[in-house]
Amino acid sequence: MxxxxxxxxxxxxxxxxVKALTLTDATMLVAGSMIGSGIFIVSADIARATNGTxxxxxxxxxxxxxxxxxxxxxGELAAMYPxxxxxxxxxxxxxxxVMGFLYGWTLxxxxxxxxxxxxxxxxxxxxxxxxxxxxxGLYAWFPSATVNSPGGPIELGLSPQRLVALVVIWVLTxxxxxxxREGKLVQTSLTVIKTVALAALIVLxxxxxxxxGVLQANFHGAAMWGTDALxxxxxxxxxxxxxxxxxxxxxxxxxxxxxxEVHNPARNLPKALLYGTGLxxxxxxxxxVAYLHVLPLQGATDxxxxxxRGIQFASQDRVATAMMESMFGGVAPAxxxxxxxxxxxxxxxxxILAGARVYWAMARDGLFFARAGTLNARSVPAWALVAQxxxxxxxxxxxxxGQLLDYVIFAALVFYALTTIxxxxxxxxxxxxxxxxxxxxxxxxxxxxxxxxTTVAIILLVADKTRAQxxxxxxxxxxxxxVYFAWRAAGARTPAPAGT
Numbered sequence: 001m002x003x004x005x006x007x008x009x010x011x012x013x014x015x016x017x018v019k020a021l022t023l024t025d026a027t028m029l030v031a032g033s034m035i036g037s038g039i040f041i042v043s044a045d046i047a048r049a050t051n052g053t054x055x056x057x058x059x060x061x062x063x064x065x066x067x068x069x070x071x072x073x074x075g076e077l078a079a080m081y082p083x084x085x086x087x088x089x090x091x092x093x094x095x096x097x098v099m100g101f102l103y104g105w106t107l108x109x110x111x112x113x114x115x116x117x118x119x120x121x122x123x124x125x126x127x128x129x130x131x132x133x134x135x136x137g138l139y140a141w142f143p144s145a146t147v148n149s150p151g152g153p154i155e156l157g158l159s160p161q162r163l164v165a166l167v168v169i170w171v172l173t174x175x176x177x178x179x180x181r182e183g184k185l186v187q188t189s190l191t192v193i194k195t196v197a198l199a200a201l202i203v204l205x206x207x208x209x210x211x212x213g214v215l216q217a218n219f220h221g222a223a224m225w226g227t228d229a230l231x232x233x234x235x236x237x238x239x240x241x242x243x244x245x246x247x248x249x250x251x252x253x254x255x256x257x258x259x260x261e262v263h264n265p266a267r268n269l270p271k272a273l274l275y276g277t278g279l280x281x282x283x284x285x286x287x288x289v290a291y292l293h294v295l296p297l298q299g300a301t302d303x304x305x306x307x308x309r310g311i312q313f314a315s316q317d318r319v320a321t322a323m324m325e326s327m328f329g330g331v332a333p334a335x336x337x338x339x340x341x342x343x344x345x346x347x348x349x350x351x352i353l354a355g356a357r358v359y360w361a362m363a364r365d366g367l368f369f370a371r372a373g374t375l376n377a378r379s380v381p382a383w384a385l386v387a388q389x390x391x392x393x394x395x396x397x398x399x400x401x402g403q404l405l406d407y408v409i410f411a412a413l414v415f416y417a418l419t420t421i422x423x424x425x426x427x428x429x430x431x432x433x434x435x436x437x438x439x440x441x442x443x444x445x446x447x448x449x450x451x452x453x454t455t456v457a458i459i460l461l462v463a464d465k466t467r468a469q470x471x472x473x474x475x476x477x478x479x480x481x482x483v484y485f486a487w488r489a490a491g492a493r494t495p496a497p498a499g500t
Contacts, residue, residue: 016375017084017260020180023268025188029255030276032191033350035198037122037340038248039284043291044317049241052226053218053297056311059238060288063245064281066456069449071252071277072440073420075270078256079437080426082265085361086256087419094422097365098484103415104362105480110408112355113388115251116348117395120165123344127164129337134160155399165396172349173389176356179378180261183353190346197339198283201320205290209327218292239459240466243409246456249284250412251347252277254354266436287320294323356384367487410470411477413457417450
């Protein structure tokens with residue numbers, strides 16, 4: 001394969017894309033890419049680490065505030081540069097091509113592909129609830145090995161769950177190869193279904209499952225804030241547990257990747273970012289309120305015995321399943337597994353659809369494989385979609401997706417902060433540029449977002465639990481620097497791709 005030497009900023013041409021995404025579709029892409037399996041399981045880990053119902057709710061509230069502030073800031077950038085590639089373009093325009101490449105490099109190596117792999121395997125895990133044969137055990141006939149890494153042992157090989165993940169990835173890639181209209185149909189339909197399902201979970205938990213004894217136990221005295229609140233060690237602990245809730249709320253920026261396919265993007269992109277993140281933030285916070293109406297935080301109480309377990313000790317961290325089981329008994333695991341299958345399938349589709357547009361933009365700038373900068377007869381970046389799925393499949397086979405996501409959390413937060421700093425840079429360097437939408441609360445709210453994102457990143461860097469992964473993520477990003485210069489050098493000797 002050869003790298004292209006397309007002229008810088010070639011993404012401005014954006015030839016051939018079909019504007020098929022309405023405001024509703026764009027909003028569903030935001031929400032659907034965010035809602036995966038995290039909201040159904042992450043609360044158990046947060047509850048164990050913080051040991052207080054108030055801290056559990058605060059963690060999700062802080063996550064929602066950070067996400068909403070980011071969406072408000074990105075709205076201005078998306079309206080200024082409604083082009084394929086989104087955040088890659090924002091960083092390129094404000095910070096230069098090296099920073100844009102480092103983001104695109106990290107996105108391809110792990111952020112997007114690793115998330116797709118993780119969501120795919122989560123689909124396999126919950127399918128195993130309905131079909132026990134879909135197990136995590138590795139096939140004996142497939143080559144396997146165990147490799148040590150800073151994030152823990154890496155199990156190389158193929159299992160029934162990983163095989164299911166591969167099928168999901170390639171089926172959804174095939175759907176998106178057929179065109180953006182087919183991709184958006186799957187995305188919008190499944191997002192509506194899983195949004196309704198999550199809303200139903202909330203209503204059932206706060207009505208049918210409401211237990212006065214549990215409420216008394218969860219919201220009385222020390223149960224709210226524990227005994228270690230506000231100590232320096234606890235602040236670090238609280239910041240580190242935001243990893244789960246932040247990644248459960250991540251991928252909201254994916255709609256900017258597909259900006260060239262959105263109707264009236266200068267108007268609809270800022271709205272989609274706000275509506276989508278606002279909807280998911282509300283649902284996530286209310287879902288945790290529903291959990292606390294039904295399940296004790298720490299374990300069984302006199303008023304409620306949930307198989308001897310509470311939120312902290314839910315089997316395999318499946319908090320939503322434990323909640324449904326307390327209300328409906330043995331059918332709950334199957335009900336929740338079905339809901340999560342829909343949720344993860346839709347999440348994977350949104351990630352697959354959006355990610356390929358970044359690699360297309362990079363290729364048009366001479367920073368990715370030449371063929372990734374072309375569109376097929378159905379006006380989608382087919383080669384980029386296939387390349388993304390090949391690498392994602394390899395991550396599934398190596399089983400490194402979980403560790404890789406841990407590695408890149410720190411780097412992802414840094415990129416979010418840098419992109420928002422780019423908003424300030426562009427206000428200063430391009431004051432006369434057309435801005436169909438201006439960030440609400442500028443400069444205070446964007447600055448607050450930078451402070452919050454940077455603070456969490458620093459906590460991840462100093463916390464014992466996350467330090468190794470944060471440093472590894474930073475190293476992974478910095479490895480992109482020599483790759484950038486090597487690619488530029490190769491591109492200077494290679495003809496640019498013709499056509500789209």
